[in-house]
Amino acid sequence: QAIYPQPPSVWETNVSCLACMQMFGNSAISSFALFAYLGGAWAVHLSLASVDSYGTITPPQRNKAVNSLTSTQTKDPECAFKDEWGSVPLKGTQYIRPTSPMPFDSFGTGDARAGGRDNSGGLFVSKLANFAFCLIEKNSCSAWSTIFSKLSTGQMDGTGQHYDIAQATFDPESALAVFTNPNATRVIWVRDPLERLLSGFLSKCHLGDLGHCIFSPNASVQKPSFSMVLSWFYDANADTGVRNAENLDGHFRLQSRHCELYRRVREYNQIVLMDKGSYATEASCLLKRASLDWLNDHGDLDNFFHQAQNPSAAANLESEYLKRFYTPDAAKALYNIYKEDYETFKIPWPAWIETATGDWFDVPPAQALQALRENQNKAAADNDDLVSLANAAGYIH
Secondary structure, three states: OOOOOOOOOHHHHHHHHHHHHHHHHHHHHHHHHHHHHHHHHHOOOOOOOEEOOOOOEEOOOOOHHHHHHHHHOOOOHHHOOOEEEOOEOOOOEEEOOOOOOOOOHHHOOHHHHHHOEOOEOEEEEEOOOOEEEEEOOOOOHHHHHHHHHHHHHOOOOOOOOOOOHHHHHOOHHHHHHHHOOOOOEEEEEEOOHHHHHHHHHHHHHOOOOHHHOOOOOOOOOOOOOOHHHHHHHOOOOOOOOOOOOOOOOOOOOOHHHOOOHHHOHHHOOEEEEOOOOOHHHHHHHHHHHOOOHHHOOOEOOEOOOOOOOOHHHHHHHHHHHHHHHOOHHHHHHHHHHOHHHHHHHOOOOOOOHHHOOOOOOOOOOOOHHHHHHOOOOHHHHOOOOHHHHHHHHOOOO
């Protein structure tokens, strides 16, 4: 795992050195060579950024095919905003009319650093890229943390997830600068709360790090059924009879309680609702609009975000899985637990609830423990996709 804070990347170092040459002429060449040598130790595969006489930074050139997309970011009709947030229920990407931000002093220290918790999630800010993004667990956090690690370090060949990237790089002054700049891109990336809850349950109570399974302390020995989630929230032994989701483990905590979104939504200017059918398009367009589409690179001309072969069929299959895990009554009860998210972000009522069957609501997966013992679950555990998680956990044979 990367250890933060890291020294400046070779991209940042050489941007500074090139700017130095613009200011002081060729006498700076020897200094440039020294800094390039020192920077090269942690950026072996990176082509250098450049600075022209006006101080304009050109991103590292990975390949022409990827970087040529940047010039089309305002011309692609697929990436145009279709609705203003608040005018209709949230769908796809919507534009927010931003208000002036509050100070970010409360983001600076302790468990709430960067608005995240437990070395995960929080507000990622890049002053250099004029960009901010609230990272939320189970909302493609693995993918976005990889992208932002590339942006922060200049390591374009990096593929690992750095879940602490927001907390490790956060600076209140940089955040305020980005949030007061009218040309900055500031993004909220949210997910239907019931879908996110099920994804978290499958990931953390059946696969991966079972220490995050707040619903069952014995998940490593006996796999819980999804009905245990409802029983845990509506526990008669709890002080009020009902637990709330404000201060839970980040994978199950209200999305509105990340980055203080419950009181800061209007400080951002874009909001995206994750959807299986349009996921890759929304992610790619987000990077295009921010002139960061050169980061959408998995190597060898391969995009980082891939569109499903049949997006509509993939979205329908996910809805079918949701209906099999939830009964209508359970879905409505858990909707009330996460009602703050639905109302804060204006997420529409899930259409599948009325036709839910709950076939898997009370049924622990037969194959999950075997998969765990055979260590076949690690790759799936980092996946937020419901269908992949349910298959890996043993609900589909």
